Amino acid sequence: MATLLHIDSxxxxxxxxxxxxxxTYVREWQAAHPEGTVVRRDLGAEPVPHLTEAGITAAFVPAEHRSPEQQAAFALREELMTELEQADAVVIGAPMYNFSIPSPLKAWLDQVILVGRTGGAPDTTVAGKHVTVLASRGGSYAPGTPRADAEFAARYLETALTGMMNVEVETVAAEFTLARVNPALAGFIEAGDASKAAAHEQAGQTARKVAARLTEPAAV
Structure with missing residues (x-):
C-alpha cells in the first residue's frame, strides 16, 4: 500500500x-489506488517555521549533547524528513509569488533537506522518489514568452529537488490564472481557461501514471 504526500503552499x-x-491529482491518484494512503501538509494554512540556528547546528551535535532549543528544532526536522522519506510519491502545489515560490514552501524545503541524509549526495534517502510539481502563474512564463527568464518558481523547485535530493520531478503548469480577475490580462482569458483545463488533464494523467507505477507487481 503506497503513500502519497500531498503538499499545498x-x-x-x-x-x-x-x-x-x-x-485533481489526489482524486485521480486515489481512484487509481484506492488502497493507498494520502498524507496532507497544508503549508498555507499551517506553515512550518523557518530554519533557525538551532535547527542547523543540531544536525552537527550528538543528540545527547543538544540544547533544549536544538532538541525542539531538530524534532521538527525529523518529523518532516521522516514524513517525506516514508512517502512513495509527492505532489506539491506551488503558485508563483513575485516570480518565486511561497515562503512557507521554501521553509519546508530548508527543513527537510539535510546533507548526508535527504540531500547532498546521489544516494539520498529519498533518491528516485517521484515528485509532481503543480505550478500556477498569474501570467505566462512559458519558454519563448517575454517573461520566460523571470520564471524562478518551478525552475527553482526542479533545481533544488533534483540537485539536492536526487528525486524525479515532473512539472505541470497553469498559466494566465489571473486573466479573469486582472483587467490588464483580459485578452488572455481564453488562453488561461485552456491552460487551466490542460493542466487539470495533465495532473490527472500524471497521478494515474504514478499510481500505476507504484501498484505494478515487482519483477522477479
Missing part, C-alpha cells in the same frame, strides 16, 4: 488554482 483557502490542481 498557497496562502489562499479559496480560489487557488494550485490547490485545485492538487485536488
Amino acid at each position: 498557497s496562502a489562499l483557502s479559496q480560489g487557488s488554482v494550485s490547490r485545485e490542481l492538487t485536488a
Whole structure:
C-alpha cells in the first residue's frame, strides 16, 4: 500500500488554482489506488517555521549533547524528513509569488533537506522518489514568452529537488490564472481557461501514471 504526500503552499483557502490542481491529482491518484494512503501538509494554512540556528547546528551535535532549543528544532526536522522519506510519491502545489515560490514552501524545503541524509549526495534517502510539481502563474512564463527568464518558481523547485535530493520531478503548469480577475490580462482569458483545463488533464494523467507505477507487481 503506497503513500502519497500531498503538499499545498498557497496562502489562499479559496480560489487557488494550485490547490485545485492538487485536488485533481489526489482524486485521480486515489481512484487509481484506492488502497493507498494520502498524507496532507497544508503549508498555507499551517506553515512550518523557518530554519533557525538551532535547527542547523543540531544536525552537527550528538543528540545527547543538544540544547533544549536544538532538541525542539531538530524534532521538527525529523518529523518532516521522516514524513517525506516514508512517502512513495509527492505532489506539491506551488503558485508563483513575485516570480518565486511561497515562503512557507521554501521553509519546508530548508527543513527537510539535510546533507548526508535527504540531500547532498546521489544516494539520498529519498533518491528516485517521484515528485509532481503543480505550478500556477498569474501570467505566462512559458519558454519563448517575454517573461520566460523571470520564471524562478518551478525552475527553482526542479533545481533544488533534483540537485539536492536526487528525486524525479515532473512539472505541470497553469498559466494566465489571473486573466479573469486582472483587467490588464483580459485578452488572455481564453488562453488561461485552456491552460487551466490542460493542466487539470495533465495532473490527472500524471497521478494515474504514478499510481500505476507504484501498484505494478515487482519483477522477479
